[in-house]
Amino acid sequence: MSISAARLTIAWGTPAASFHSSSRCRASVSGRRSWGSSSSWRNVLCTCSAPPRNLGDGLASLESDNSRVVENLGAFSDSMNEGEVLIECRDIHKSFGEKQILRGVSFKIRHGEAVGIIGPSGTGKSTVLKILAGLLSPDRGEVLIRGRKRPGLVDDEEISGLRIGLVFQSAALFDSLTVRENVGFQLYENSNMPQDKIAELVTENLAAVGLKGIENRLPSELSGGMKKRVALARSIIYDSTKEAVEPEVLLYDEPTAGLDPIASTVVEDLIRSVHQKGESSDRRLGMIASYVVVTHQHSTIKRATDRLLFLYGGRIVWEGMTHEFATSTNPIVRQFASGSLDGPIKY
Numbered sequence: 001m002s003i004s005a006a007r008l009t010i011a012w013g014t015p016a017a018s019f020h021s022s023s024r025c026r027a028s029v030s031g032r033r034s035w036g037s038s039s040s041w042r043n044v045l046c047t048c049s050a051p052p053r054n055l056g057d058g059l060a061s062l063e064s065d066n067s068r069v070v071e072n073l074g075a076f077s078d079s080m081n082e083g084e085v086l087i088e089c090r091d092i093h094k095s096f097g098e099k100q101i102l103r104g105v106s107f108k109i110r111h112g113e114a115v116g117i118i119g120p121s122g123t124g125k126s127t128v129l130k131i132l133a134g135l136l137s138p139d140r141g142e143v144l145i146r147g148r149k150r151p152g153l154v155d156d157e158e159i160s161g162l163r164i165g166l167v168f169q170s171a172a173l174f175d176s177l178t179v180r181e182n183v184g185f186q187l188y189e190n191s192n193m194p195q196d197k198i199a200e201l202v203t204e205n206l207a208a209v210g211l212k213g214i215e216n217r218l219p220s221e222l223s224g225g226m227k228k229r230v231a232l233a234r235s236i237i238y239d240s241t242k243e244a245v246e247p248e249v250l251l252y253d254e255p256t257a258g259l260d261p262i263a264s265t266v267v268e269d270l271i272r273s274v275h276q277k278g279e280s281s282d283r284r285l286g287m288i289a290s291y292v293v294v295t296h297q298h299s300t301i302k303r304a305t306d307r308l309l310f311l312y313g314g315r316i317v318w319e320g321m322t323h324e325f326a327t328s329t330n331p332i333v334r335q336f337a338s339g340s341l342d343g344p345i346k347y
């Protein structure tokens with residue numbers, strides 16, 4: 001097969017052109033998965049017990065009372081046992097040219113969590129994911145992986161003990177490769193699995209995202225929604241010949257945008273099904289220890305997240321459990337939840 005011809009720098013399925021500078025950023029995220037029955041996918045318990053924190057009462061307080069924001073965020077983060085924190089963002093700042101996007105983003109993701117990042121368009125959610133994944137460097141602040149500071153872009157050695165994968169909003173498939181080659185890319189490139197076994201796994205993973213019989217198609221022959229699901233299948237396929245894997249954090253950038261409601265449900269259940277909660281997850285093959293989802297979709301927020309971080313004005317302005325989002329009295333959250341034009345968020 002022609003996969004080696006396409007030996008571009010693959011960073012979690014990223015075309016080389018996007019991140020050619022991170023040549024050390026080899027594919028370290030083949031996905032893990034363990035399919036349950038569809039009913040077990042839905043049988044998800046909330047493991048998070050931290051209370052919600054309203055970080056300011058709206059944009060005005062965010063702008064005028066920054067110390068309070070930081071103080072409250074610290075209180076939330078302090079409630080986490082340090083040993084269970086996989087990734088921490090500490091006071092992250094990021095600008096593109098003159099445009100300051102992130103102005104001090106701080107949060108922790110702990111083992112077993114399913115966290116959503118929400119907020120208005122253009123507020124920097126994807127930027128946060130790219131910084132978490134090590135594909136962008138913050139201008140200021142730091143990312144800690146299991147308590148160890150990562151100085152720059154991702155490096156396999158630096159993040160040993162934890163693998164971080166990013167599923168791109170745009171699917172980012174290799175145009176010249178078939179669906180089979182795209183989904184099985186990691187295994188063709190980095191495993192010793194026989195090709196027929198990889199092909200079998202590809203078919204199995206495609207079926208899990210609701211796609212059958214498209215293995216020989218090229219990405220150009222797929223709809224946008226199908227491409228997204230192929231990318232998802234690629235992110236969760238794993239080398240089933242291995243006995244144990246390191247814990248893995250998957251970052252999903254709008255995994256259900258553009259999907260019809262039923263396809264969205266398939267993807268949301270899939271995201272849940274590959275998630276292994278609790279401390280045992282670091283030795284369970286085929287499971288994701290924690291994941292972060294950036295989404296605008298209500299169904300995805302409700303079905304696929306336990307805890308939410310609300311990003312606005314360059315900072316986390318609210319965080320809490322997903323079920324508390326709808327009843328929050330924070331004006332920013334209320335406006336966002338209702339879709340009202342009136343409120344602190346201006347377009």
Ligand SMILES: Nc1ncnc2c1ncn2[C@@H]1O[C@H](COP(=O)(O)OP(=O)(O)OP(=O)(O)O)[C@@H](O)[C@H]1O
Pocket residue numbers: 096101119120121122123124125126127128
């Ligand atoms: N590489 C880049 N160069 C210049 N500007 C960028 C770059 N990446 C992002 N931006 C800008 O940073 C801002 C935040 O972008 P980002 O994609 O992180 O937002 P978002 O919250 O994910 O948006 P959406 O919800 O619409 O997907 C936007 O104004 C975007 O144009």
